[in-house]
Amino acid sequence: MKKPITIKDIAKSLNISVATVSRALRDSNEISKETKRAVLQLAKEMDYHPNLLARGLINRKSKIIGVVVPTINRQFWANSISGIENIAYNDDYKVMIFQSAESFRKEVEIVETLANSRVDGILIAFSKETLDFEHINQVLNRGIPVVLFERVCDLLEVSKVVTDDFLGAKKMTEHLISRGKKKIAYLGGPLTLGVCRDRYLGFESALKEAEIQVSPDHIIETDEFTFENAKKAIHQLWSNPSKPDAVFCFADVLAIGALDACKELGIKVPQQLAITGFGNDDTGRFINPTLTTMAQPSFEMGQLAAKLILKEINATTELPLPKLEIIQPTLIVREST
Amino acid sequence: MKKPITIKDIAKSLNISVATVSRALRDSNEISKETKRAVLQLAKEMDYHPNLLARGLINRKSKIIGVVVPTINRQFWANSISGIENIAYNDDYKVMIFQSAESFRKEVEIVETLANSRVDGILIAFSKETLDFEHINQVLNRGIPVVLFERVCDLLEVSKVVTDDFLGAKKMTEHLISRGKKKIAYLGGPLTLGVCRDRYLGFESALKEAEIQVSPDHIIETDEFTFENAKKAIHQLWSNPSKPDAVFCFADVLAIGALDACKELGIKVPQQLAITGFGNDDTGRFINPTLTTMAQPSFEMGQLAAKLILKEINATTELPLPKLEIIQPTLIVREST
DNA sequence: TTGTATGCGTTATCAC
């Protein structure tokens, strides 16, 4: 393992001071063209590469943005990371990604590690387990800006980017209604919690405005969003004396499972039963076009979050920046005809 | 922005030397229990956090593994990253992720950045554009271990993890043959290139062994793997006087598009036309179960790659480690009946 | 324009 070349080596070879080399390398305007060229040339010849750790130590910043997501392994989060990276890259920031795997303990560790690595800012979408936010407050106290996205906490005084679940769900329901559907079932998570509640309220709101009643046994709660659960739900709904003519699915996986169940039962989609699903921009490609899907623009969400954190990082004042809450509208990406 | 507490601050408060504090904070078998406890306690009280940059500077290592993938935004890559992170985390390594976006220029920049950040090792899957591997050789010369995965280059003397495309394609084709299919079409990328060739050869090999001829107009090359291209291809195949009874799709996206086309044309799957696709372990969940899919175990691939790089990093000798080439078998995850 | 000196936060090598 070769010892890396340092500015000291260059300085020695050129019989000048390290300060001059440093300046030449960083394109300082207070340096002569000649020495600058000489340094640059020798640096290339000697295969010099700056040590970013040392630079970070001195500058007290690393040009790195830390990102914490529940898992990298799902389109939604992968997309949002992609969006973050997309923005960060243009500003010469690197992105350091971690997944909490929905574990609070791991999330706390990660946030600590990121802070200790002197990342310039942290973007985080909380794990499902996270109910205590002391780790975030600690990081904020350390002067590291934090921006929340998608899985946020209203109590924290930081900028956030969230999806407009209420309006999205409402629009999707209205979409069904406008297609003449009148007995719309709901398949989703516990109605009391966060996004689940928001989407349900949106669903409910659209129905109320259209003066449509929803039958209680057309509402199915499931806490695990799996293919299989969705299939069970459809079987259950279809065995019901009053069959629905549409299903509002909370998540894309559910919608896909539902579709599959329809095939098994010989139900025509969307004529007999329309299926809609809250998906994200990419999943749409993978699923059946008889499905109406609602996009959560995750890539754009990442971009927005990244822009916010960069703004905070580069805020010259010591004054706290006003905290924004961006509510991102959802889009219908694919409509069944 | 508060100034972070350093060991110097702790030393001052306790009237001891920084060396002692450093020892107490870390190893400490040569330190008295009392001072150790005192330091630890005060550190907590003062909200001390170690500066990983400084530590990295002195240790000449960062406890970070750099990862470069074409895009984070696809299941396959997201899965492999997940696998990498899974292994790295247990060894207390962090993972720094970048996407080359299939751009050679960006890939070179990223590799340079990673090396300059003094990452302890680099895992890379090359972009499609990458034909020159000088950037890798440079990094290797700098003493930073590199492991390639999935998109590799045989010329480089480093460890690699790849998918067994030939055997996977062969097995999948044999699967079709064992189901009585005799007119099998091929839908995939340019037959001359890398994985495309390997899979095609596997396809061909299975047919040869079964003494089945494949009609030239049953082979469709498409360089862009899109839903639409697949649909076009199926329409084209089906307008052919001799219709195929099965289609070997190079990628999952193609298979899904093909399925869709079958629906439009009223083709029964898999009775009239069996569709198979090279997918990965996750996509299977999203697609129609009438599909036979071949799994590329991307998560496991990431795990393997991570294990290899960790081994190289922690190799005590200065002797070069033997370079392994792990060929990962593919699996059939879902069979159509 | 260039050089000198100092410091960033931590660890390692000596001494004591």
Place this chain on the structure above:
DNA sequence: GTGATAACGCATACAA
């Protein structure tokens, strides 16, 4: 056990 002190590689205030 503990304490000075010198690194690690780089940047900058201050002189010259």
